[in-house]
Amino acid sequence: MIAALQLYGHMMVMSVKGQMQYRLSFFFLTLASFVTTIIELVGIWALFDRFGSLGQWQLYHVCFFFGIVNAGFAVSDALTTGFDQMGTLYIKNGQFDRLLLRPRSIALQLFGHELALRRAGRLLQAVLVLIWSGFQLQGSFHPLAPLILLFAVTGVICLFVGLFILQATLSFWTVESLEVMNTVTYGGVETAQYPLAIYNRALQWFFIWIVPLGCVAYFPVVAALNLTDPLGTPWLFQALAPSAGVIFLALSLLIFNRAGIRHYTSTGS
Template identity: 40%
Template sequence: MSLYMKYVSILLKSQMQYRASFWLLTLGQCLTPLTVFAGVYFMFARFGQLKGWDFFEVTLLFAVVGMAYSLSECFSRGFDSFSSLVAGGGFDRLLVRPRNTVLQVLGSRFEFNRVGRLLQSAIILVWALYHLPVEWSAMKALTLLFMIAGGIGIFSGIFILTATLCFWTVQGLEIANILTDGGREMAQYPLNIYRRGVTVFFTFVIPFGCVSYLPLQYILDRVQGSALLYMLMPLAGILFLVPCLLVWHIGVRHYRSTGS
């Protein structure tokens, strides 16, 4: 962790060398997602509800997924831009260093201006929580934190899987954005509005439903069965990292230098 924090410190100092640019990018990251949120607002202003879900319930999902995505984008950006390391031969340099490749790739890039998107999502989260008639307890507050942590795990895992493809394709595949950007947009709405095939895939394969829709049922007191099970569902997002890291190590073992 000391090495990881050293990476964070160095890259933060480098990005703050151009402070005006940094703060303008941060402001842009804060304002850009508002256009998406405006679409949600106007949809509910027109129709009132979405298959039994009201505006602030969906807003809570929107904020949680937005916070998870912004944090993952900030600290897992090294995997999102990993193709440049492979194509340019930079990954060879990482392999000869006496440290784990996952740690080195994580520390190769941070996008601190994503704090703008995080701030916007946090404000929306507070707004939604203020208007929702939820009887809060320590367990529900912990579930909310689990939802954010689980979302970070899923998005980071997808970034890792996308980076692993570069061992065979050299360049990243744009189709992977279906699971990152597309998954983010999908998870911002209740899972039961989609067809069964989509619901099953995003619950048992890519467990977005386990970090958004299902634990929200517990927070809103709509559970059927064991409440503890719904509360612990977001841990599936953390467990999702395990197979992603295994696939990564398989890719590293099969890596062949670019020869540059």
């Protein structure tokens, strides 16, 4: 385990060094990521400027959701380039055979493919929005809010990493990554930026029990802000809900190893 972590750390250092050889490119890619999230944020502002609120939810509540979800997604997106592009980079051209021949786990090698520093733009935007909305919400936080929110971001990271792993698993059958997965990755980010309580029961059920976005983003924020949940969940459940993201990641890795890799057929090249 220690040796694997050391190897992963070395791979990350090499990835960062490689990207820093093209600093201007890194700067513009990071800037593009930052600007993209600004556009999303403007859309949220326009909604509240027009309607004022969404029930009990004000602009700063939704901005807090925005910050938590986008911070976690930015980290997960940076860590999973190898999984996200596995069908094109490894399976379609037969390079996956090389991964199988190396004396390290496939997942470790894919995690070590690249640390996408360009995602820092989205992360920076999310942190700035969190700071701003946090100041607007001063006085309403639960005493355990820092721990709950850290757990929430960890849960968001685990959940989206798990989704990218499932996307890679489907690549064993489809070769190309399925665009339908974007509805629960990038589309999931858009969904989780708003309170789960505003959606209909079918979507609430889906985002709690199938793809638990509500568990990693909505419930812990409600707990951290000492809000009354319109869904009627108790505080302890809300605070512990991000563990669903960790469980989702573990199940995704299990499916990847047990179903995906076993289904792989070499190109013979």
